[in-house]
Amino acid sequence: MNIKMPDNDYSSIMAADRAHVWHHLTQHKTFETIDPPIMIEGKGLRVWDAKGREYLDATSGGVWTVNVGYGRTEIADAVRDQLVRLNFFSGSAGTIPGALFAKQLIEKMPGMSRVYYSNSGSEANEKAYKMVRQIAHNKYGGAKHKILYRDRDYHGTTITALSSVGQIQRRAGYGPFTPGFVEVPHCLEYRSQWQDVEDYGIRAANSIEDVILREGPETVGGLILEPITAGGGAITPPKGYWERVQQICSKYEVLLILDEVVCGMGRTGTWFGYQQYGIQPDIVTMAKGVASGYAAISCTVTTESVFNEFKSDPDDPMSYFRDISTFGGCTAGPAAALENIRIVEEENLLGNCTEMGKYLRGKLDALQNKHDLIGEVRGEGLFYGLELVVERETKTPLSEPLVQGIVSDCLKKSGVLIGAANRSFDGMNNVLFLSPAFIVTPSDIDEIVFAIDSAITRVTAVL
Numbered sequence: 497m498n499i500k501m502p503d504n505d506y507s508s509i510m511a512a513d514r515a516h517v518w519h520h521l522t523q524h525k526t527f528e529t530i531d532p533p534i535m536i537e538g539k540g541l542r543v544w545d546a547k548g549r550e551y552l553d554a555t556s557g558g559v560w561t562v563n564v565g566y567g568r569t570e571i572a573d574a575v576r577d578q579l580v581r582l583n584f585f586s587g588s589a590g591t592i593p594g595a596l597f598a599k600q601l602i603e604k605m606p607g608m609s610r611v612y613y614s615n616s617g618s619e620a621n622e623k624a625y626k627m628v629r630q631i632a633h634n635k636y637g638g639a640k641h642k643i644l645y646r647d648r649d650y651h652g653t654t655i656t657a658l659s660s661v662g663q664i665q666r667r668a669g670y671g672p673f674t675p676g677f678v679e680v681p682h683c684l685e686y687r688s689q690w691q692d693v694e695d696y697g698i699r700a701a702n703s704i705e706d707v708i709l710r711e712g713p714e715t716v717g718g719l720i721l722e723p724i725t726a727g728g729g730a731i732t733p734p735k736g737y738w739e740r741v742q743q744i745c746s747k748y749e750v751l752l753i754l755d756e757v758v759c760g761m762g763r764t765g766t767w768f769g770y771q772q773y774g775i776q777p778d779i780v781t782m783a784k785g786v787a788s789g790y791a792a793i794s795c796t797v798t799t800e801s802v803f804n805e806f807k808s809d810p811d812d813p814m815s816y817f818r819d820i821s822t823f824g825g826c827t828a829g830p831a832a833a834l835e836n837i838r839i840v841e842e843e844n845l846l847g848n849c850t851e852m853g854k855y856l857r858g859k860l861d862a863l864q865n866k867h868d869l870i871g872e873v874r875g876e877g878l879f880y881g882l883e884l885v886v887e888r889e890t891k892t893p894l895s896e897p898l899v900q901g902i903v904s905d906c907l908k909k910s911g912v913l914i915g916a917a918n919r920s921f922d923g924m925n926n927v928l929f930l931s932p933a934f935i936v937t938p939s940d941i942d943e944i945v946f947a948i949d950s951a952i953t954r955v956t957a958v959l
């Protein structure tokens with residue numbers, strides 16, 4: 497790992513952080529004896545911390561966000577110019593970047609037509625839920641209000657978004673939850689819930705129909721799914737799954753909501769993850785990579801048909817979408833998103849995502865051949881997961897301390913940042929995550945995979 501003397505003395509920053517900042521998803525007791533991590537600077541795929549340590553970031557900012565890499569001055573310039581011209585106006589009015597980004601986005605999403613702006617993935621999903629609920633009240637007397645979500649998927653942190661999360665450890669201790677959310681089975685064949693199933697994809701999709709029939713189709717208005725489950729284990733859909741899901745949604749008039757918060761804007765090599773599988777959703781939500789973290793922005797995108805439900809009765813003063821998001825009116829988000837999309841197109845980053853994704857897959861498959869503890873390699877484009885097991889036969893999950901030991905070894909010994917399932921499932925936080933920025937090169941990938949290889953060798957040597 498490269499260490500350079502920091503340009504400044506950050507001890508006062510460290511002290512202020514230690515005294516006053518409450519870090520996300522972190523047990524703070526550890527900071528009584530060790531310093532909290534503080535990131536200072538980034539360029540391309542590299543970031544530097546307050547102690548001058550350099551890291552190769554294979555996580556795009558920890559949570560699949562900085563898709564075009566750090567230090568993009570052109571995005572910063574575009575945001576600055578826009579803020580000077582007009583920083584904000586409530587989303588009840590339009591703005592130049594808001595209109596231009598919506599037009600460009602819709603061009604990438606055949607079949608979709610309207611963009612509703614807000615600030616986070618959780619909020620984008622909440623908007624989708626409110627749309628389903630309002631349609632249920634307007635068209636079905638409130639009956640068709642239930643929203644189905646899938647075991648292992650994640651949709652956000654607010655109480656209602658959390659009510660639709662299929663990860664037991666993320667939910668634990670935060671109930672009671674919002675009523676009307678019902679879980680359907682996951683589609684991870686490696687951990688199949690059914691014995692000897694010939695066509696697992698169809699079986700998993702049919703289990704959604706089973707839930708609809710159990711609940712009563714007249715009560716189910718929406719189904720939210722991640723195209724590829726991200727934090728829940730990098731779960732790529734089994735063959736036939738999506739086609740059948742689409743049929744089931746059409747049959748029972750259930751609105752299909754695709755949560756593209758992680759996969760959206762290119763992560764899998766197509767603009768949206770669902771475009772890998774030929775699905776036509778009713779609502780699509782996105783956040784993280786929309787502006788690569790240069791500004792906060794999320795979008796809830798709908799078909800014209802969903803949109804029309806909210807303008808069909810202008811005489812009814814209650815019939816339109818009575819929702820607002822104050823900071824959905826910030827212009828920095830769409831201004832940054834416009835530049836982000838330009839960079840992805842001009843630098844052919846979707847192409848690089850696909851090409852480097854194949855290269856990464858090859859390297860990970862070779863790593864699996866070398867280490868028995870890699871039970872399965874899953875992913876698409878530049879989003880991969882390695883499920884770690886004690887032994888392949890039994891598929892017993894590797895214990896969390898060992899998984900974290902591998903993550904920590906990569907960081908400390910090689911200066912490579914990788915991710916892992918974090919407080920999602922009891923005894924099953926055993927998946928490593930890789931999601932480098934779209935500008936990644938073969939030599940970056942070699943460095944990342946070498947770090948994991950060495951970490952696994954070191955950590956397993958003590959078993």
Ligand SMILES: Cc1ncc(COP(=O)(O)O)c(C=O)c1O
Binds near residue numbers: 619652
């Ligand atoms: C698939 C998915 N949906 C929604 C969210 C929530 O997004 P946010 O943290 O911006 O609210 C996340 C966050 O990790 C996510 O992974």
